[in-house]
Amino acid sequence: MIPVDRAALGRDAREVAPYLLNKVVGHGAVTGRIVEVEAYRGSDDPGSHAYRGPTPRTQVMFGSAGFAYVYFTYGMYWCMNVVVGPEGTASAVLIRALAPIGGIDTMFERRPKAHKTKDLCSGPAKLCQALDVDGRFDGHDLAEDPLLLLDDGTPPPAEPSVSARIGLSRGLDLPWRWYVSGDPNVSR
DNA sequence: GGTGTGATCGTA
DNA sequence: ACGATCACACCA
Numbered sequence: 001m002i003p004v005d006r007a008a009l010g011r012d013a014r015e016v017a018p019y020l021l022n023k024v025v026g027h028g029a030v031t032g033r034i035v036e037v038e039a040y041r042g043s044d045d046p047g048s049h050a051y052r053g054p055t056p057r058t059q060v061m062f063g064s065a066g067f068a069y070v071y072f073t074y075g076m077y078w079c080m081n082v083v084v085g086p087e088g089t090a091s092a093v094l095i096r097a098l099a100p101i102g103g104i105d106t107m108f109e110r111r112p113k114a115h116k117t118k119d120l121c122s123g124p125a126k127l128c129q130a131l132d133v134d135g136r137f138d139g140h141d142l143a144e145d146p147l148l149l150l151d152d153g154t155p156p157p158a159e160p161s162v163s164a165r166i167g168l169s170r171g172l173d174l175p176w177r178w179y180v181s182g183d184p185n186v187s188r
Numbered sequence: 189g190g191t192g193t194g195a196t197c198g199t200a
Numbered sequence: 201a202c203g204a205t206c207a208c209a210c211c212a
Contacts, residue, residue: 038204047204057199074205075196081204094204113207125205167204187205 001150003143009065009084013039013091016084018160018178020093024150025080027131030106032098032121033154036179036186038165040081042090047171050090060139061090068147070128070138077125078134082142082149096124096166096177098131099185107131123187157181 004023009016017039024033040048042061049071050061060069061083069081069092085091098121100107107120107130114120121127128134133147142149160178165171166188179186 040204049204052200055200071204072198073203075198075203077205079204096204123205165204169203171204 001152004149004151006066013041013084017093019156021156021160021180022154024152026148028146030103030131031101033101035099035183036097038094038096039176040092045171047168061092066142068137068140068142070135078128079124080128080133097122097185097187098127118184122185
């Protein structure tokens with residue numbers, strides 16, 4: 001298990017997003033495999049938080065690839081992105097679902113409303129609860145403990161499923177969501 | 189199985 | 201005012 005190659009993360013978000021399928025996210029011993037992602041770009045993507053230029057909230061998106069952009073939404077939830085692309089393009093990949101691997105008992109403690117394993121990480125805010133990811137990791141280098149983006153040698157799926165992104169009011173025409181076909185942990 | 193709605197508050 | 205969401209109620 002090694003950190004995901006930083007140079008690979010520096011490519012366009014539409015390449016990096018499907019590349020991140022089957023990579024591993026870990027917070028300490030609590031880990032899961034990425035099974036669903038969405039690509040976001042900056043100035044040309046009306047669905048992106050960065051569309052209208054940098055703000056205090058989005059400043060880490062305008063920084064280097066390989067860092068976490070963690071944002072607060074709907075007054076109660078956190079969601080986690082990997083900053084990708086050439087520096088300054090404000091691109092990111094939203095991690096939308098994980099297949100739980102390690103620390104599943106801890107995930108159930110953090111998500112008491114989950115009844116089955118597939119309820120633990122089948123959504124961007126759910127997986128942040130399960131992994132105890134919140135605003136303290138905004139701007140965190142994902143090659144450093146305790147929150148890591150790892151490559152265990154599993155390749156991305158040869159033919160991931162593709163769809164429009166979820167939960168947006170703008171940018172709905174862009175097919176920038178990728179997921180592992182048939183995985184029970186994929187959201188909704 | 190599917191659809192509709194309330195919660196809750198930082199951001200712009 | 202609205203949101204890169206979730207959980208639960210309700211209907212089928």
